[in-house]
Amino acid sequence: MDRVLTVDHDGNAHVKYVTGPSPHGDVPHVDATTLARLHLLVSDAKFAALEAAYLPPPGGADVQDYVITVELDGRRLQTMTRDGAERPAILREVMGILKEILTSLAST
DSSP: OEEEEEEOTTSBEEEEEEESOOOSOOOOBOOHHHHHHHHHHHHSHHHHTOOSEEOOOSOOSSOOEEEEEEEETTEEEEEEEETTOOOOHHHHHHHHHHHHHHHHHHTO
């Protein structure tokens, strides 16, 4: 599957389905609590200090890549990770929130 989730600063969310199944619903707006939590995490200096990539040891099949890009205060921060990789806590938290937003698509 190849999906692109964009969460705007005002909470509007857009999902582009490049490949894979497309649910019928959409996430028009991320709730204020989730948006505030996401903004707090990506504004943290720990997020800005993330490495460019977190990769697992060689081997494995059918793993998913995740690229997280943040545009904040005129800066563009980007990190990439793959299933099976050791990830810093802040990256796991951001990914968890993004997964919650994508999962909510199935319930709309």
